[in-house]
Amino acid sequence: MEFEQVEYTYPCCHKPALNSLTLQIGEFQRYGIIGRNGCGKTTLFRLANGLYRPQRGIIRWQGMPLSYHNRALNQLRQQVGLVFQDPEQQLVGATVEEDLSYGLCNLGLPKGEIAHRVQQALLDFDLTDLGDTPVNYLSLGQKKRLSLADVMILQPKLLLLDEPTAYLDPYQTRHLVVTLEQIRAKGTTILIATHDLDFVYAWADWLFVLEGGQLRLEGSPESVFSQRKLMEALGLGIPLSLDLLTAFSEESFFSQSRQVNSEEKITLTGEEFRQWILRRWQKN
Ligand SMILES: Nc1ncnc2c1ncn2[C@@H]1O[C@H](COP(=O)(O)OP(=O)(O)OP(=O)(O)O)[C@@H](O)[C@H]1O
Ligand SMILES: [Mg+2]
Known part of the structure; x- marks a missing residue:
């Protein structure tokens, strides 16, 4: 995915949330995106997933500019999966199984295929004991796990995760790292927005550092964090x-x-x- 000179300003705001943002998500598989509160990480994800449309600039997916017709957007969202910062915004079904099957039903897949994928997702995301549980009975950490499963069940090529470690206990954070490795091994590229510097330093192959809606720095975690003074000036540290x-x-x-x-x-x-x-x- 490529962003070229992308600008996005929220309605009723004067200042752009993203301003002339150019970046490419390409050859690596584990990308991190860091930056202070309000620097534009979530906005970037919403643009990448076609939820928002830029006022200026171009976003390309697999070399083609995004198209904003319903059919094209449905296809894009199947291939570019977004897991929201707040799982409450993601979950739609009454029970865990119903929630998992929702996206697959929308794709019009045969019932047998849906049942198979739901069972596999319950296993893959450690949700087997919760299949019949009403979604609103889940803890926040369980909701986060379900929202990742909801997106992965569609088998996206690019996975966007907004603050995936927030609300997770240390065991579930370690479990998430293992799950991400399994996802990556199947060929999905992952982009994670996070404030957890230790996590991205250890996990990512490439980091984007945003400031005020612009790309301030990018590189391997080693090269980014070797610029200690700059990282401190950006309010991030190392x-x-x-x-x-x-x-x-x-x-x-x-x-x-x-x-x-x-x-x-x-x-x-x-x-x-x-x-x-x-x-x-x-x-x-
Ligand atoms: N719905 C909205 N309406 C108006 N302005 C918004 C809206 N959502 C975000 N903004 C503004 O856009 C800018 C970027 O916000 P965004 O949520 O993308 O930041 P972020 O990097 O994800 O922050 P955080 O680390 O807190 O999640 C901020 O200045 C924010 O106030
Ligand atoms: Mg955010």
Whole structure:
């Protein structure tokens, strides 16, 4: 998907929410998008999914400018799935199974195929025990899981996830990472908007940094977060693991090696960081 000089201003607003935004989602499979509250992440997703139409600029999907007729939009939304920040906006069925089958019924798929896909989604998203449960009895975290399942059941090529880790407990966050890996392995490209810097640092192949509706910076997580001053000036800062790592190396906490070897980059989480510290500790 490509955004070229895209501008979008909400009705009754003077200031554009997205302003001359140009970016390409292409060759990698795990994209992160970060930026302060109100920088335009959710607006970008709504444009990518055809919910909003830009006043200026072009959005292309698979090389073709988006078309805004109903049929074209239905096709687009099957291929570009959007999981909302707030799951309450996504869920439509009375029960979990009904909710899962809703999009498939709209596609006019045969009943057997719908039943098969619903059962598979219940398994894939750890919802088997909740099939008959009314949607409004679910916890917020369970609703988030269901809203991801609702989108994935349509087998999109590009998955847009708005704040997927919000409201999840640590177990479900780890489970989400495994689920995302399974989704990616099947060939779906994933773009996640998040405030969780540790998560994107560990997970993404490529990051977009937005500020005031514009693309301020993009690159691998390593190159983006190596620009510490800029990231701080943007009000974002850098992931905690990287921050600690840099502090240790700057303070020559480990006497034998003052510099962090770039190949030893901490890729994730407390556990990997703990392992790194232990290895370094044992060397000294
Ligand atoms: N429905 C709306 N009507 C008017 N202005 C809106 C609307 N939704 C968002 N905005 C404005 O558009 C800008 C971008 O908002 P957006 O929701 O895209 O930001 P965001 O990066 O997703 O923020 P957050 O991190 O808080 O989710 C903000 O200035 C916001 O106030
Ligand atoms: Mg948002």
